[in-house]
Amino acid sequence: MLKKYIMALDQGTTSSRAILFDHEGKRIGTSQKEFTQIYPKAGWVEHDPMEIWGTQSGVAREVLETTGVSPQDIAAIGITNQRETTIVWDKNTGKPIYNAIVWQCRRTAAICDELKAQGMEAYIRDNTGLVVDAYFSGTKVKWILDNVDGAREKAENGELLFGTVDSWLIWNLTRGKVHVTDYSNASRTMLYNIKELKWDEKILEVLDIPKSMLPEVKASSEIYGYTDHQTYGGADIPIAGAAGDQQAALFGQACFQPGMAKNTYGTGCFMLINTGDKFVPSENGLLTTLAWGVDGKVEYALEGSIFVAGASVQWLRDELKIIRDAEDTEYLAKKVADSNGVYVVPAFTGMGAPYWDMYARGAIVGLTRGAKAEHIIRATLESIAYQTRDVLEAMQEDSGIDLKSLKVDGGAVINNFLMQFQADILGVQVDRPEITETTALGAAYLAGLAVGFWNDKNEIANKWNVDTVFSPTMENAKKEKLYKGWKRAVSRALKWESEEEEDEEIMEEECVAYS
Ligand SMILES: Nc1ncnc2c1ncn2[C@@H]1O[C@H](COP(=O)(O)OP(=O)(O)O)[C@@H](O)[C@H]1O
Numbered sequence: 001m002l003k004k005y006i007m008a009l010d011q012g013t014t015s016s017r018a019i020l021f022d023h024e025g026k027r028i029g030t031s032q033k034e035f036t037q038i039y040p041k042a043g044w045v046e047h048d049p050m051e052i053w054g055t056q057s058g059v060a061r062e063v064l065e066t067t068g069v070s071p072q073d074i075a076a077i078g079i080t081n082q083r084e085t086t087i088v089w090d091k092n093t094g095k096p097i098y099n100a101i102v103w104q105c106r107r108t109a110a111i112c113d114e115l116k117a118q119g120m121e122a123y124i125r126d127n128t129g130l131v132v133d134a135y136f137s138g139t140k141v142k143w144i145l146d147n148v149d150g151a152r153e154k155a156e157n158g159e160l161l162f163g164t165v166d167s168w169l170i171w172n173l174t175r176g177k178v179h180v181t182d183y184s185n186a187s188r189t190m191l192y193n194i195k196e197l198k199w200d201e202k203i204l205e206v207l208d209i210p211k212s213m214l215p216e217v218k219a220s221s222e223i224y225g226y227t228d229h230q231t232y233g234g235a236d237i238p239i240a241g242a243a244g245d246q247q248a249a250l251f252g253q254a255c256f257q258p259g260m261a262k263n264t265y266g267t268g269c270f271m272l273i274n275t276g277d278k279f280v281p282s283e284n285g286l287l288t289t290l291a292w293g294v295d296g297k298v299e300y301a302l303e304g305s306i307f308v309a310g311a312s313v314q315w316l317r318d319e320l321k322i323i324r325d326a327e328d329t330e331y332l333a334k335k336v337a338d339s340n341g342v343y344v345v346p347a348f349t350g351m352g353a354p355y356w357d358m359y360a361r362g363a364i365v366g367l368t369r370g371a372k373a374e375h376i377i378r379a380t381l382e383s384i385a386y387q388t389r390d391v392l393e394a395m396q397e398d399s400g401i402d403l404k405s406l407k408v409d410g411g412a413v414i415n416n417f418l419m420q421f422q423a424d425i426l427g428v429q430v431d432r433p434e435i436t437e438t439t440a441l442g443a444a445y446l447a448g449l450a451v452g453f454w455n456d457k458n459e460i461a462n463k464w465n466v467d468t469v470f471s472p473t474m475e476n477a478k479k480e481k482l483y484k485g486w487k488r489a490v491s492r493a494l495k496w497e498s499e500e501e502e503d504e505e506i507m508e509e510e511c512v513a514y515s
């Protein structure tokens, strides 16, 4: 009997999800669980790797129970994950030696400054496609080896393993039999040479990271191993696809041709454009990254990474407490005619593309006595659209492509106000597809291709359907005026933290001078 479904495991920054897809690419069941965000210090973000694994394996079991689907009917599992987040675990016990250091965490800013001082910036950009930033895994691994008691010695003895979340899940799903990652995830570590397709010896040496810790890099669509025999009632399910969540979304949106782009609105916001078999260097603050390895070759993408998008809506809910649910933002933003001159710059963890400022911090500017909570809510949603315009402009410059429409996906695209404002501020049509969980769909497609559940990319491309089109309606002069205000607001947030240190140094010097 032919198996009927693919299971996608989508391990995001704030929640773990398991989604079952049928042969039509239709979602037939979802199970989701949020997990704890740990903020040990300002600018630091961690997750408990055991909670990542616990929630992810829990939702996988739950989706089978709630849909009544038998594990025997699952043709393959595809994995997609928050990228860059770094886990180091003991090879013998399978236990992590420290919490996962999350992609948003800024604790390694000083290590990055040191790399820059050592003149490594150009080498890293030319060989990994990345800018030197605390965002990527490399400096996080170094931090763990330098700061966890006994870690370096164990690593040098070959007793520790490093992995991004895909590796951690595959290791656990196979009960410690398989230690791999895929090209797309490897390209986010700042340790992988995306031109030569191998771990970069020079960067490993500079960061003092033993090669024995690193996973084997595999294609994004192939069988890596099988689930443990007992876990799914005797069904040995192949784990047959893996990709970082943003690359998986590019795949799920069927952006298979060079020049096709998508923007995913989740915790952060990530715009990727397929550049085919070409490594296109960026001159405008974007990243060059591996899109995937499929059909025996790798393809590249240019990426604009925005660190805080939907997370700013969670901030309105959890910290400011001026909304009850994320979805309230749509109605409340529409209650006011505009943001009343208010701009929110959500640089909570520095700013990513195109600014790359690890020391930027959040700002609310333009407040007057008439500013209401609704204005702040509206300005927060608008900040997501402005940041997207920042990266779209950089992308158009770098790729020479004048984008006519933008495919969108992710949890926040349900917000019609945000989508309309996005179309307006870009002056570009925004296409929202029927399935907005394209991250999970992409992982399912990658796994399904590996086991013959789907034949090829053409079959997949035919499944993409638009649900809603948002066309720009704002006049040009207004659009440009609003965007100019955004750029001014950003200039106030940049370098905020480093200026504080400079101010303190100046004050100390002045104190010494007066004493
Ligand atoms: N109606 C909404 N309007 C704006 N943002 C929303 C809405 N619904 C969800 N979000 C935001 O979308 C994000 C969740 O999207 P998701 O794709 O699940 O993210 P991730 O994979 O990063 O965990 C959250 O940050 C949440 O605040």
Ligand SMILES: O=P(O)(O)OC[C@H](O)CO
Residues within 6 Å of the ligand: 012, 013, 014, 081, 082, 083, 084, 103, 244, 245, 246, 266, 267, 268, 269
């Ligand atoms: O959790 P998400 O979906 O916002 O994705 C996080 C990214 O992978 C970080 O690079």
